[in-house]
Amino acid sequence: MLVPAPGVAAAPSHGFAYFGDLKYPSDMRHFDYAYPDTPKGGTVRMSIVGTFNNLHIYVERGVAAVYLDPRLGTPLYDPLMEASEDELASYYGKLAESVDVADDYSWVTYTLRENAYWHDGKPVTVDDVLWTLEIIRSDASYGWRERYRDIVELEQTGPRSFTFRFSETAEKNPQLVILTAGFTPLPKHYWEDRKFSATTLEPPLGNGPYRIAEVDPGHKLVFERVEDYWGRDLNVSVGHNNFERISILYFFDMNVMLQALRAGVFDYYRDQNESTFATAYDFAGYHKGLFKKETHLMGTSYGMHYCIVINNRRDLFKDIRVREALTLAYNFEWANRVYWHGGMDRNNSFFMRSGMQAKGLPSEAELALLEPFRDQVPERVFTHPVPLPKNGLFGRNRDTLLEADALLVEAGWVVEDFRRVNSKTGEPFAFDFIISSTEHERMLTPFVDNLKRLGINAVLRKVESNLMVNRLRNYDYDATMRKFYTFRVPFPARLRSQFSSRSADQPDMTNYAGIKHPAVDFLVEEIAQATTEADMNAAGRALDRVLLWNFYVIPEGHPVGRHLVYWDRFGHPPLGIEHMNWTGFPHLWWLDEEKNARVDAGLAGMKGN
Secondary structure, three states, X not given: OXXXXXXXXXXXXXXXEOOOOOOOOOOOOOOOOOOOOOOOOOEEEEEEEOOOOEOOOOOOOOOEOOOOOOOOOOOOOOOOEEEOOOOOOEEEXXXXXXXXXXXXXXXXXXXXXXXXXXXXXXXXXXXXXXXXXXXXXXXXXXHHHHHOOOEEEEXXXXXXXXXXXXXXXXXXXXXXXHHHHOOOOOOHHHHOOOOOOOOOOOOOOOXXXXXXXXXXXXXXXXXXXXXXXXXXXXXXXXOOOOOOEEEEEEEOOXXXXXXXXXXXXXXXXXXXXXXXXXXXXXXXXXHOXXXXXXXXXXXXXXXXXXXXXXXXXOHHHOOHHHHHHHHHHOOHHHHHHHHHOOOEEXXXXXXXXXXXXXXXXXXXXXXXXXXHHOOOOOOHHXXXXXXXXXXXXXXXXXXXXXXXXXXXXHOOEEEEOOEEEEOOOOOEOEEXXXXXXXXHHHHHHHHHHHHHHXXXXXXXXXXXXXXXXXXXXXXXXXXXXXXXXXXXXXXXXXXXXHHOHXXXXXXXXXXXOOOOOHHHHHHXXXXXXXXXXXXXXXXXXXXXXXXXXXXXXEEOEEEOOEEEEEEOOEEOOOOOOOOXXXXXXXXOOEEOHHHHHHHHHHHHHHHHO
């Protein structure tokens, strides 16, 4: 029996926008950033440091190969809707031809396209959708089961329609729609005689633009374009999926991988290490113009990059003057010159490069939100911009160390016999940094040295990764290094886990700093309940100010942009924040035959020499 979806909703639409209206109409030819006449063919070779022994992303055993996870995007499977690259958070029908959303976000209904097929020619059905959610809930890893915990029911509501209903306890907001928009059905008929909870190296059956063509466990994974791909003529597919083959090479060592790139063994790499990006590509191919090294400022925002988290649960750090003094003692500018070759900008926000990043003085909308807490937040929230003071690139940060010393003395921490001690108890000022990364050890060593100049006994303690996980779960550290992912449209549950009072003492949350502040709690809820982008951004900027002026963390830096290094064989749409949220690689790039021939000739010439 087919049950119609209850409740009130607008008419079914070709897409869904988190805020406001969709940019593209239902009859669009293609996305503005996609070139409709891109040539098809050729191979692109990319790389990764690591290994793999599993092609089934839904189980927690084994090491899964990259480029297979639907949560991150995969060419093997199609989701119900496709995200637009040049909007804040808008989605357009891919497997689904339409979406219907309840006004109160209690349910969302999709209608499947009639002509969607698996790679074996069998149609994608509503039964596939229903079975996929059921098998994930019963046999998939914990992370996958947890992902869909807010879906209380999934039922067929028409010949090609189905409805996700959300639990009474689920927070009713557009995030629920986005959750289902990325839902990726699996073929029930393929898995019926296979064990879903087992790892496998057999290429799974998909319905996306590519299938797995070659598997060399731990070494190589190759995708080939599906010529009769069902969705090749969809407007959301025009200009996409141009390479005939996508080859992913695995390396065990980063240095070996970089040497292979310079030798032309593979073509493309997104370098996330500022040091290697600055120093590793000074070679003949680059100087001859055959090899590109580019930085693009993209629209995607992920929040605050690495920062030093100060555990406010410790009595030592409860005084805001102490936390500010430690922040002043960190010499970011020196580290940026020495370690990152000037490739970082300071993290002066928990919402870097998003509409929620606080800049200048508070706006009227921010002041309206902050005013009830005037007596509970630092006065500078209202009177000062947020950027931290800058130090010189060379030598000691003497001026900020003097400011730090004055704050510590004011807080009752004085220097006696070259040691910083509590003026009343004589207790020494001492704490540990708990880390598990060699890179973090290198980054923090100069900071420890600076703290010693203030009479503070700070010790670096490097622990193995499993112990680090357990210590983080139980907040068993004085200070550590973490990232805060917030994104341009935050997930309310993530924000609460990171910043709200109710997550400060509950184990296994991400409120690593132990933040308990009524203004923070209020502003997190304002973001979660915002119905317009303007309201969300105002609340985000106000929250940013409160967090920063309370000095809960010592901000590190974030890359000035996304670093791409590649042999100049390709064409691609314009990159950068005004065009795209991300780099579009590889699905929007294509092989340029003339450039490709030039690179091949150049490589042959260099090898001949």
